[in-house]
Amino acid sequence: MTRMLEAARTTPSASRRTAPPTWLVVAVACAGQFLVVLDVSVVNVALPSMRTSLGLDAAGLQWVVNAYAIAFAGFMLLGGRAGDLYGRKRMFLVGLGLFTLASLGGGLAQDGWQLLLARAVQGLGAAVLAPSTLTLLTAAVPQGPARARAIATWTAVGAGGGAAGGLVGGLLVDALSWRWVLLINVPVGAVVLAGAVRWLAESRAGDRRRPDLPGALLVTAGLATLSYGISQTGAKGWTAAATLLPLLAGLALIGLFLLVEARTAAPLMPLGLLRVRSVAAANAAMFVSGSAMFGMWYFMTLYAQNVLGYSPLEAGLALVPSSLSVVAGSKVAPRLMRAAGPRTVATLGTLTAAAGFGWQSTMSAHAAYVTGIMLPGVLMMLGAGLAGTPLAALATSGAAPGEAGLVSGLINTSRTMGGSLGLAVMSTVAAAATGSGHGPEALTDGYALAFRTSAALLVGGAVLMLVWLPRGSSTVSRG
Secondary structure (H helix, E strand, O other): OHHHHHHOOOOHHHHHHOOOOHHHHHHHHHHHHHHHHHHHHOOHHHHHHHHHHHOOOHHHHHHHHHHHHHHHHHHHHHHHHHHHHHOHHHHHHHHHHHHHHHHHHHHOOOOHHHHHHHHHHHHHHHHHHHHHHHHHHHHHOOOOHHHHHHHHHHHHHHHHHHHHHHHHHHHHHHHOOOOHHHHOHHHHHHHHHHHHHHHOOOOOOOOOOOOOHHHHHHHHHHHHHHHHHHHHHHHHOOOOHHHHHHHHHHHHHHHHHHHHHHHOOOOOOOHHHHHOHHHHHHHHHHHHHHHHHOHHHHHHHHHHHHHOOOOHHHHHHHOHHHHHHHHHHHHHHHHHHHHHOHHHHHHHHHHHHHHHHHHHOOOOOOOOHHHHHHHHHHHHHHHHHHHHHHHHHHHHHOOOHHHHHHHHHHHHHHHHHHHHHHHHHHHHHHHHHHOOOOOHHHHHHHHHHHHHHHHHHHHHHHHHHHHHOOOOOHHHHHO
16 A cells, blocks of 8 residues: 555656556546445345344344445545545545455455444545545546546446446355455455556645544544434334433534534535525435435345345346436436426426335235336336436535535535435334334335335425425526
8 A cells, every 4th residue: 555655656747758548547537436336235135145144133234334325425525625635646545445455354254343344444445535536537638528528437437336236246146155245346446556556647636724534523423323323213212221322422423513514614514505505405305315215225125135035136137227217317317407497307306206115115025026126116216316416416506616526525425424314214114114023024014114204205305395496497507
């Protein structure tokens, strides 16, 4: 790692002498983005195998997903600031190195706590790595059609990573073992690291303000503590000390985070931005949408394997249509926005997703694939794709040009934070409905209630969008 960091300190003249083809820079940056997005979803189909191998309970399975998501969300804005301050290439190397080592540790884990720790460190590495992938790409490609094509490639690779997660995970678990959904990152990460050292050029924004480390630690600790408290409600009840103490501590940490952000010179999340209606409304809507939709992959893969008896590969293949539909929704949304406006499209997408979640909540222990998984899954993710694009456009349209990157990171953080807390809530809801039963019928009842709760939350989110999001589309055009 030290040699890699030293190699990152190349002089401008050396960089000019060995300037690599632009497509190599784009390929390395996109490969880093692909790994980050892939690991959000790739573990889902491996969860039943992890549970059997390491003796994890339902709460432990939830934390396999949430440990990554919370660390990723909590440190993502800090990772972007660190890239501006210390150099994007350097942070790319640090993040990818941390991500790769954590993948090795998770793949070799012998106890549940070791796996959860590795997933949290993976999320930290991803938070450092992810912001650098786009800034390195835009620094390497001149403004104009070439940069537009490069950014489109980066976006497609990110969407492809999410879509490929279930299929890749299923192939690895069926052919090798659950450990390889993590170990596969080691050789791939090593190759990308070598390419980054060789081909990426250093860049920084020249901003010498110190990064807001206290803010990142407080919001991450607050989210993790809140999620733990929520997960305790199923076993202990809402009034037990084991539930109330972490819930109150989590709320206190988040309150302290807001206080720190209001007083620090270079805050992680400038609270003044939330006075802009489009920024505040779009982030609130994204938080609600993320809390309802994030658990879809988690519960669908558990339902397919634990109830319907699918193998990991079959479960991954079963969710391919859903994965493709979110990409399709994202592509169609800009055209609809020009005709109907972003608020209408965001609301329409959210209601489409709510219809899919409502349909999925009618699941049975003996459902057919087309009506029990494919069609409701396509509706859920088509709606997610339709809603996400206008919400992101509205959020960034309300910011000054110099704040566009910060606001973009903020809405991604809102979505991931909402998803982390939402998964904790929905897992608790499912566990309460399942009770002490472990058979297919009991599990189906639990999963169905989680989908029904998500559908109701999405309907509430659609109302929020209609009431709060700006009506016109002119701001989006200017943004």
